[in-house]
Amino acid sequence: ASWAENNTINLEGAIGGSLIDGELAARVSVLARSRDNWITNGFTGEESLGEYDEAAIRLQFEWTPTDRFTALLSHQNRSLDGTSSIFRANVFTTGSADLNRNYDRETVYYDGGDNNPQSYDQHGTTLNLTWDFDEVTVNSITAYQDADGSSRGDIDGGVVDFSNSITPPSGIDVANINVFGSPATTWPGPIFVPSVTQDGANTSQFTQEFRIASATDEDFSWQIGAFYFDSQLEVETEAFSSFGFVDVANNIVRNDNTTWAVFGQGSWDVTDRINLTAGVRYTDDEKELKTLQHAQLWVDLGFPFPEPISVSDGQASWEASFNYALTDESSWYGRVSSGFRAQTIQGRDIAFGEPASVAKPETITSYEMGYKADYAGDRLRLNLGVFTYEVEDMQLSVIGGAANINQVINAAKGEASGFELDFQWLITDNLLLSGGYAYNDTELVDPNLFTATCGSGLCTVTDPLNQLGQASLNGNPFPRAPETTYNLEVRYGAPVGNNAEIYILTDWVWYGEINMPLYESVEFVTKDQFEGGLRVGYKNYDSGWEIAAFGRNITDEDNVLGFIDFSNNTGFVNEPAVWGIEVGYEFGD
Numbered sequence: 001a002s003w004a005e006n007n008t009i010n011l012e013g014a015i016g017g018s019l020i021d022g023e024l025a026a027r028v029s030v031l032a033r034s035r036d037n038w039i040t041n042g043f044t045g046e047e048s049l050g051e052y053d054e055a056a057i058r059l060q061f062e063w064t065p066t067d068r069f070t071a072l073l074s075h076q077n078r079s080l081d082g083t084s085s086i087f088r089a090n091v092f093t094t095g096s097a098d099l100n101r102n103y104d105r106e107t108v109y110y111d112g113g114d115n116n117p118q119s120y121d122q123h124g125t126t127l128n129l130t131w132d133f134d135e136v137t138v139n140s141i142t143a144y145q146d147a148d149g150s151s152r153g154d155i156d157g158g159v160v161d162f163s164n165s166i167t168p169p170s171g172i173d174v175a176n177i178n179v180f181g182s183p184a185t186t187w188p189g190p191i192f193v194p195s196v197t198q199d200g201a202n203t204s205q206f207t208q209e210f211r212i213a214s215a216t217d218e219d220f221s222w223q224i225g226a227f228y229f230d231s232q233l234e235v236e237t238e239a240f241s242s243f244g245f246v247d248v249a250n251n252i253v254r255n256d257n258t259t260w261a262v263f264g265q266g267s268w269d270v271t272d273r274i275n276l277t278a279g280v281r282y283t284d285d286e287k288e289l290k291t292l293q294h295a296q297l298w299v300d301l302g303f304p305f306p307e308p309i310s311v312s313d314g315q316a317s318w319e320a321s322f323n324y325a326l327t328d329e330s331s332w333y334g335r336v337s338s339g340f341r342a343q344t345i346q347g348r349d350i351a352f353g354e355p356a357s358v359a360k361p362e363t364i365t366s367y368e369m370g371y372k373a374d375y376a377g378d379r380l381r382l383n384l385g386v387f388t389y390e391v392e393d394m395q396l397s398v399i400g401g402a403a404n405i406n407q408v409i410n411a412a413k414g415e416a417s418g419f420e421l422d423f424q425w426l427i428t429d430n431l432l433l434s435g436g437y438a439y440n441d442t443e444l445v446d447p448n449l450f451t452a453t454c455g456s457g458l459c460t461v462t463d464p465l466n467q468l469g470q471a472s473l474n475g476n477p478f479p480r481a482p483e484t485t486y487n488l489e490v491r492y493g494a495p496v497g498n499n500a501e502i503y504i505l506t507d508w509v510w511y512g513e514i515n516m517p518l519y520e521s522v523e524f525v526t527k528d529q530f531e532g533g534l535r536v537g538y539k540n541y542d543s544g545w546e547i548a549a550f551g552r553n554i555t556d557e558d559n560v561l562g563f564i565d566f567s568n569n570t571g572f573v574n575e576p577a578v579w580g581i582e583v584g585y586e587f588g589d
Contacts, residue, residue, distance in 0.1 A: 002550075004580025006038040006050070016060070017588065024063050031056040039086065041115060042107045042169055043159050048115045049108065052082025072128040077121075080149070084118035085572060089157030090173060090189030092523040092569040094458045099558055102172045102188035105576055109169070109187060111161075112196040113154030120149030132215065139211045150200035150236075155404075156567045160194040161185045192456055193567040195404070198238040199348075205231035222266040229259040234292070237351035241295035251351035252293040259285045259342070273325040284314035285342035285361075295351055306350055313361050315340040330373035339364040344395055346408040359395040359408035366390075379426040388417035394444070396479070396518060402455030404566035412446035414478065430495070435488040442478040444518075449473045453519050454565035460522040471519035484512030500540040508532040516563050523569055529559040531574065537582075544586040551579045 002010045009032075016027025032055050039049040058076040091103040110116070124145035131138040159166075160179055168174045168187045175190035176183065206229075213223035233255040242250045265279030291306040319337035326332065340363055347356040370385035394414035398407045422436030450470035453461045463471035477483070486509070493503040510530040517524050532555060537548025556577035564570035 001584070002580050002582035004550075004578045006578070007034075007036040008578065008580065009034050010582075015588075023065060024061065026062075027060045029058045029060075035082075037083075038106065039083075040107050042109045043111050049083045049086065052080065054078070054080045054082070068132045070130045073125070074128075075123070075125045077123045079122075080118070080120045082118055084116045084151040084153050086116065087153060087155055087157035087564065088571050088573065089187075089191055090458075090568045091571040091573075092563075094569070095460050095522055097523050097525050097527075097560075099560070099571070099573075100173075103558070103571075103573075105558065105573065108157065109159050109172075110154040110157070111159040112194070113152055116151075116153045118149065118151040120147060122147035135214065135216060137213050137215045139209075139213070141207070141209045143207045144204070146204040148200075148202040150198055152198035152238075153196070155195040155197050155564065155570075156191045156193060157564075157570045158189070158191045158568070159187050160191050189568055190456075190458070191568050193404070195240065195567060200236040200238075201233065203231065203233040205229065219269040220266065222264070224264040225262070227259075227261040227263070229257070231255075231257045233257075235348070236293075237295075237348065239295070239351050241297035241351060241353065249293055249296040249299070251295040252291070253347040253350055253356075254290045254292055255345065255347065256288045256290075257286070259283065275323045276320075277322070278318070278320045280316060280318045282314065282316045283340055283342070284312075286310070286312040287343060287345050289345045289347045289356055291347070291350055295353075298353055303353065306356065309345055309347075309356055309358060311343045311345060311358055313343055315361065315363065329375070329378070330371070332369070332371055334367075334369040336367050337365075339366070341395060344408045346397070346406055348406045349403075352403065352405070354403065354405060357407035357409070359410050360393055362391055362393045362395045362410070364389055364391045381424045383422050384419070385421075386417075386419040388415075390415050396444075398451050398518060400455060400517070400565040401452035402566060403452075404455065404564075405452075409449070409451070411444045411449050411473065414442070414444055416440060416442040416478070416481075430493050432491045433489070435486070438485040440481060440483055440485075442481050442483075444473050444476050444478070447472075447474045451518050454521065454569075456565060456568050458569050459524065459565060462520045462522065473518050476518065476520055477515050479518050480514060480516055482511045482514045484510075486510040496538070497540075499542045500538065502538050503536070505535040506532060516560075517565065521565075524563045524565065526560050529557065531555075531557055531559060546582075546584040546586075548582050549579070550582060551577065553577045554579075 011032040014027060014029040016025065018025050034053045035051055037047050037049055037051045040047045041049060056076065056078040058074060060072065060074045063071045086108060088103060088108060091099050093100045124143065126143040129140040162182055162184045164183060164185050168185065172187055173189040174185065174187045176185055177190050179192060179194065208228045209225060211223055211225035214221045234252065236250050236252045238250045261281055261283040263279065263281035267275060267277040269275050288308060288310045290308045294305055317338050317340045319335065321333065321335035323331055323333045341361060343361050344359045345356060350356055366387065366389035368385060368387040372383050374381050391414035394411040396409050396411055398405060398409055418438065418440040420438045424434040426432050450466050450472055453459065453471050461471050465471055489507040491503060491505045493501040495501050508530060512528065514526045531553050533552050534554050535548050535550045537546060539546040553575060554577055559574040560571055561574055562572040
């Protein structure tokens with residue numbers, strides 16, 4: 001149980017054990033989380049955003065009637081009510097990626113969106129059956145998942161006053177501009193397209209997997225299997241095309257996806273120190289998009305009803321790897337593999353009068369080599385890996401622009417290479433230091449790939465432009481892929497009494513440069529963002545009690561997490577510093 005600022009409450013618990021000795025066991029796990037509103041809507045003057053209430057429960061039964069058969073049945077439910085994403089209008093000034101005076105973590109200005117509510121409910125059931133025979137193990141996993149809900153938002157992130165009679169607040173940018181041909185006062189800053197959107201999703205999926213694996217101590221081990229996946233996703237979008245028309249109708253589309261695969265893998269211990277592994281998988285994927293209901297605006301304007309779109313493909317993927325134990329404390333490994341991502345259909349643009357988009361399948365070939373070792377009497381563990389990969393027909397999402405589109409496209413090629421280093425060092429019996437560093441160099445390779453830039457015209461694009469004003473993506477990094485990442489964790493524990501300790505733990509993560517859109521722009525890039533946490537506590541291992549004070553984002557960093565470019569320079573930021581206290585109790589065997 002924990003309590004933190006903004007009346008943030010977190011309760012977690014689980015209890016399990018035997019119901020019938022040696023034959024039937026059960027476990028129930030529960031979660032309840034809540035937080036009060038902490039963000040003020042400056043337009044209404046009410047503290048009305050930021051809250052959430054979440055509850056979840058999972059119930060498991062494990063039945064073992066014999067020593068050769070086990071059945072594990074699991075069912076979970078989850079519900080969430082709260083605030084959706086917080087859109088912050090014009091928090092970037094043209095020519096700068098820094099948060100400006102329009103940014104206040106605890107204040108936004110919304111004239112629509114009903115304070116950005118969201119609500120989701122999810123449930124699912126999984127049955128895992130295992131049969132143990134003399135030579136093989138047979139496993140069956142059957143699962144059904146279902147979820148539905150909706151999210152609503154003031155997408156433009158600000159106020160558009162056509163009456164020009166409301167007094168804007170002081171201390172932020174105010175613009176007097178034409179919006180849809182009419183004079184208006186907008187804040188914070190210019191807002192060219194007022195927008196409120198709600199999406200509702202209803203999805204279900206069924207999966208079935210069968211595996212047969214060897215169960216002997218031979219030098220060669222293997223497994224073969226088959227997988228089946230069937231899902232339906234129905235999305236209802238309420239946007240400007242739904243408002244103000246006779247017989248108002250939202251746009252509703254349905255995505256159907258059916259996939260099956262067969263796979264096999266073998267592993268051979270060539271010697272006591274050399275292991276070789278190889279595997280292959282064939283996947284067949286079919287997708288279909290249907291429009292079930294057209295938005296009323298497009299019906300009234302006589303737009304043709306969208307035809308269904310069906311796409312399918314099947315491809316084989318494979319991998320081969322080795323592991324060479326140099327000593328009992330160190331080893332080299334290497335891996336080469338290919339992967340397959342099936343074709344994608346994006347149909348959200350139908351709600352905005354645009355056709356759906358289709359991206360063809362992508363394939364990847366990757367190479368990796370690494371070294372793992374324990375040093376200093378097993379007090380220091382070191383892992384090093386280097387990698388390179390190439391993606392053919394790389395699938396990308398284009399989001400935003402003047403039409404606020406959401407499309408999928410293919411780049412001819414995507415290339416990446418880099419390395420990762422992490423360690424754990426038990427400096428003394430009480431002091432543990434761990435951390436890591438990753439370098440990731442990515443590049444889109446397609447001289448013929450162009451995309452629209454910011455629809456607001458408020459961003460500073462640094463890519464070459466074609467005659468249509470579209471930006472060249474050739475040579476750009478992958479979107480949202482940090483070039484460098486660091487993490488560090490330090491834990492110190494001081495023994496108290498026979499079997500207790502007082503401890504202090506701090507953890508930090510740093511991110512290098514991240515380009516958020518596909519195109520490159522001065523405003524939509526982040527550099528050297530970091531965040532840290534702290535925990536100080538007492539734990540008694542005999543009694544099972546633990547009490548701790550904790551902090552997250554303890555330096556209260558204002559880190560940019562995302563953007564929207566179609567109406568203005570909208571941004572999303574991380575959570576503020578939060579301090580709290582937690583109490584835990586473990587009991588039983």
